[in-house]
Amino acid sequence: MKIQTIALNTFKEAIRDRILYLLFFFAAAALAFSRLLAVLAVGDRVKIIKDVGLASISIFGVLMAILIGTGLVYKEIDKKTIYTLLSKPIQRWQFLLGKFFGLVLTLFIMTLAMGLIFLVIVLLHTGKLEGRMLLAILFIFIELVLITAVSILFSCFSTPILSSIFSLSFYLIGHLSWGLETLIQKTRSGAARMALRGLSAILPDLENFNFKTEIVHGLAIDPRFYFFSALYGLVYTLFILALAVLIFKKRDFV
Amino acid sequence: MAAVLEIDNLYKAFKVGFIPKKREILKGISLSVAAGEIFGYLGPNGAGKTTTLKCVLGLIFPDRGKVAVFGHPPLAAKARENLGYLPENPYFYDYLTAAEFLDFYAQLFGLRKKDKEEKIATLLRLVGMEKARDLQLRKFSRGMLQRVGLAQALINDPALLFLDEPLGGLDPLGRKDLRDIIVRLKQEGKTIFLCSHILQDIEMICDRVAIIVGGRVISQGALESLISEKVLFTEVTLSGIDPADLVDLGEPVSTLGDRILLKVFQEDNIENLMALVHERRGRIHSLVPRTETLEDIFVEMVRQG
Numbered sequence: 001m002k003i004q005t006i007a008l009n010t011f012k013e014a015i016r017d018r019i020l021y022l023l024f025f026f027a028a029a030a031l032a033f034s035r036l037l038a039v040l041a042v043g044d045r046v047k048i049i050k051d052v053g054l055a056s057i058s059i060f061g062v063l064m065a066i067l068i069g070t071g072l073v074y075k076e077i078d079k080k081t082i083y084t085l086l087s088k089p090i091q092r093w094q095f096l097l098g099k100f101f102g103l104v105l106t107l108f109i110m111t112l113a114m115g116l117i118f119l120v121i122v123l124l125h126t127g128k129l130e131g132r133m134l135l136a137i138l139f140i141f142i143e144l145v146l147i148t149a150v151s152i153l154f155s156c157f158s159t160p161i162l163s164s165i166f167s168l169s170f171y172l173i174g175h176l177s178w179g180l181e182t183l184i185q186k187t188r189s190g191a192a193r194m195a196l197r198g199l200s201a202i203l204p205d206l207e208n209f210n211f212k213t214e215i216v217h218g219l220a221i222d223p224r225f226y227f228f229s230a231l232y233g234l235v236y237t238l239f240i241l242a243l244a245v246l247i248f249k250k251r252d253f254v
Numbered sequence: 255m256a257a258v259l260e261i262d263n264l265y266k267a268f269k270v271g272f273i274p275k276k277r278e279i280l281k282g283i284s285l286s287v288a289a290g291e292i293f294g295y296l297g298p299n300g301a302g303k304t305t306t307l308k309c310v311l312g313l314i315f316p317d318r319g320k321v322a323v324f325g326h327p328p329l330a331a332k333a334r335e336n337l338g339y340l341p342e343n344p345y346f347y348d349y350l351t352a353a354e355f356l357d358f359y360a361q362l363f364g365l366r367k368k369d370k371e372e373k374i375a376t377l378l379r380l381v382g383m384e385k386a387r388d389l390q391l392r393k394f395s396r397g398m399l400q401r402v403g404l405a406q407a408l409i410n411d412p413a414l415l416f417l418d419e420p421l422g423g424l425d426p427l428g429r430k431d432l433r434d435i436i437v438r439l440k441q442e443g444k445t446i447f448l449c450s451h452i453l454q455d456i457e458m459i460c461d462r463v464a465i466i467v468g469g470r471v472i473s474q475g476a477l478e479s480l481i482s483e484k485v486l487f488t489e490v491t492l493s494g495i496d497p498a499d500l501v502d503l504g505e506p507v508s509t510l511g512d513r514i515l516l517k518v519f520q521e522d523n524i525e526n527l528m529a530l531v532h533e534r535r536g537r538i539h540s541l542v543p544r545t546e547t548l549e550d551i552f553v554e555m556v557r558q559g
Contacts, residue, residue: 005358012349086313087416250315252315
């Protein structure tokens with residue numbers, strides 16, 4: 001109940017923030033631009049529209065999650081609004097989860113809106129309503145949820161700019177970490193290989209949520225992949241949130 | 255009367271700087287606040303008033319010592335159910351309107367919809383902000399924020415109210431309003447813990463005070479027991495007398511036209527002065543004995559501490 005109250009207030013905060021509309025405007029512009037790009041491109045135009053469109057949703061969604069997420073907790077501490085809030089009978093973990101769910105709700109609505117614009121552009125081009133695209137968008141959203149948790153984790157102990165850099169690094173590392181697998185195979189067994197294995201176990205693998213290529217090209221996917229990816233997202237998010245709560249619980253608000 | 259707030263030997267240090275250096279803010283604070291009283295917590299800037307409050311509210315964790323609010327530790331939700339807090343220089347969610355802002359806090363206390371609306375209307379009336387009901391807080395002046403801040407602190411009808419510099423940023427009329435509100439809350443049976451360095455205001459309404467300097471409570475007790483009734487000096491305004499004749503009787507402070515403000519230190523001299531004025535056919539416009547005030551004690555203690 002208290003989490004819900006804080007979440008709704010966070011949602012109100014986010015939708016009254018200009019940065020959200022700025023990003024949404026650029027996302028919409030990028031989606032429209034994909035149509036232009038298709039005209040210029042050689043080859044399958046529909047695939048270009050879908051590729052660029054899904055990538056835009058993903059990138060602008062991540063920017064929203066990071067730019068708003070890293071400010072959420074920090075702003076409360078910086079503007080001292082957290083003093084009055086935590087003097088009410090709420091627990092610190094409730095506050096943090098409220099913030100998290102508030103931003104997740106905002107991102108859900110934004111992703112949905114961007115997704116609808118995307119579907120309409122595709123519809124105008126192909127004359128077909130391609131519901132399968134929604135599946136790719138759903139996994140983009142699951143990734144956004146994880147990125148939100150990461151942004152909130154960093155904003156529990158550092159400034160928005162640093163947190164944004166950390167979160168963006170997390171995102172980039174997450175999308176490049178699959179390269180480690182190749183590296184492991186090319187390394188001779190020994191200490192170096194062990195270290196690489198350890199690293200690949202710890203680092204996030206955000207490519208797990210990337211079904212864009214398969215879906216755009218109409219390739220068949222084993223349903224178990226969907227299931228494991230969703231489970232991976234859930235477990236990783238819970239882990240990050242637990243870490244954030246642990247840090248937040250011990251903190252002095254000076 | 256039972257103590258609603260008890261602080262026992264509280265210590266808190268912060269690490270500051272790039273190479274952390276320990277700075278002790280609280281060095282063994284002990285005090286207790288009884289139900290139904292207005293308790294003044296006084297000290298110069300940086301004495302540790304707000305730090306003490308934050309320990310009580312569970313915003314920071316003390317290094318040593320114990321805090322009990324209604325007998326509960328500060329982090330227990332039970333301790334905070336019956337508590338209101340107005341921070342110093344309050345900043346609130348500036349994207350909310352006054353009504354939305356109060357509504358948000360009312361929801362955190364689980365107030366029902368009907369009670370909620372009634373409560374918000376009553377509180378806005380109490381602090382004189384009915385007209386600003388649908389205005390976003392970003393458009394509020396400092397004094398207005400202070401007022402909705404107070405409304406926010408009262409949303410759960412708390413038994414114990416913490417006010418940190420509540421008179422800061424208010425105009426004289428606002429101060430008077432706020433003082434009246436505080437006294438009214440006391441009459442309703444609430445306990446009020448008031449942090450301040452504006453002494454005149456405290457003096458008028460506090461039952462008991464504690465003076466904190468450099469992280470230590472250096473004096474604590476009922477106001478009457480701290481302030482003696484002794485007359486320090488008498489201020490006399492008179493006219494029609496040559497200032498040169500007054501030098502032996504007191505210390506002339508200022509002259510305005512033919513009016514002279516004189517500080518008389520010995521009580522015998524008052525008699526002599528009156529006789530002189532009578533003899534020379536001068537006039538006495540006012541005669542005010544100045545007893546010791548909280549400010550005198552405060553200044554004295556800060557100097558010593």
